[in-house]
Amino acid sequence: MTRLTRRSFGLSALALAALAGAPLRAETVSTLKIGYQKTNLPVIAQRQRSLETALAPLGVTVDWVQFAAGPPLVEALNVGAIQLGWTGDAPPIFGQSSGAAISYVAALPPNGAGEAIIARPDSGIATLADLRGRKVAVGKGTSAQNLLIAALEAHGLAFRDVEPVFLGPADAAAAFGSGAVDAWSIWDPFLAIAEVTHKPVVLIRAPEVLRVNTWFLANRDFAAEATNTPVIEAVLAALKAAASWADSHRAEVAQALHEVTGVPIAAQTLAADRAQFGIFEITPEILAAQQDTADRFFRLGLIPTAITVSDALWTPAKG
Incomplete structure (x- = not known):
């Protein structure tokens, strides 16, 4: 089995940055690039234009960037090709172990x-x-x-x-x-x-068998800039509102996902009915569960170095 090494991660990340034409440093954005997969909350927020509405007073527009899975999304965060994005529990662990410049911003319910x-x-x-x-x-x-x-x-x-x-x-x-x-x-x-x-x-x-969360992540340098804190906070508030709406409108969620993804309505209804919606602060208990996963991966030789998940926790910078 091939491991994701620090060198291979860096090479693929640099290639991604070149393709995206993205900077490798943080700066105040006028267009916020958000990575997502076509499922649940991201699709609902995109359909409702929740983030666009919340960020308009800050003079920030939104560019949604689609990914097939979490690992390439984490690579895009690492090089600054996107500033924010959603993944499951494992991709940020692989990324952090390989030196990716990512931060945990908020937790979402598990799959x-x-x-x-x-x-x-x-x-x-x-x-x-x-x-x-x-x-x-x-x-x-x-x-x-x-x-x-x-x-x-x-x-x-x-x-x-x-x-x-x-x-x-x-x-x-x-x-x-x-x-x-x-x-x-x-x-x-x-x-x-x-x-x-x-x-x-x-x-x-x-x-x-698992008590894990999914994650809302940021490019570490972007999140560290005090000028970007209001942007992140506005995004989180908008997502909370979208999650609250989705939780009480399952049929509409299924129809929206069907229209966006082309997945048959029967499958999308099944998925929407059992989905959990929400976005919340990262508690010590949530961090501990993610740390357990990271420790398991290191023990099995799946990641190159041991990590402390809390080292990548976002602390809002105030200007």
Whole structure:
């Protein structure tokens, strides 16, 4: 298994910066670049133009930058190609261990029942123990990899006992559908699509083994500038309002996600009904859970250096 090293992270990050034409230093922005994946709160906030409305009085516009998964989003944060963005629990750990210039700004609810390990119905796999020696699709450095590792350990197996096939969500969906892999660790809406399309065996859902959060992150240098603190605070306030609306308008959330992503309404309804919405301050308990994940990754040799998660915690700078 290839590790994400400090050197490889830096090279890919520099390449990304060159492609994006982005500066490698912080400065007051007139256009805020926000990285997102097409799911839940980011899509709702984008549809409602919540952030655009909140930032208009500050003279800041918004540029939404889409990513297929968390690891490239963290790389973009590292080089300043974006200033803010959402990821699951694992990408910032890989990034911090490799020296990425990121800060934890706020916590969001976990993926919950919307993240699971599933098996093809014709695979003969009925339990997690049956995964021994089998091919499991998973995104490298993603929250789904953390779920896979934790679930295996909870059932007496190690990560080395399965054959991980590292694929992004779209390629993993194709591999799962064709039978090229036996199982898949994945999140919504890809999980919901698979459940509706293939009627898979659900081996375990994330809450059964993990108590982790998803994250709202910032480029470290951007967040450290006092002039950017009002921008970040305005974004957080707007997201809280959007989350509150989404929590009480599930049908509208499903329809909005369907229109934006093209995912069938049945799958988006399933995903929206079990989603958790919110954005809140990072507590010591939340930090401790993220630290447990980081320690697990280091123990398994998945990250190059041990980290202290709290070292990357954002403290608002006041001018």
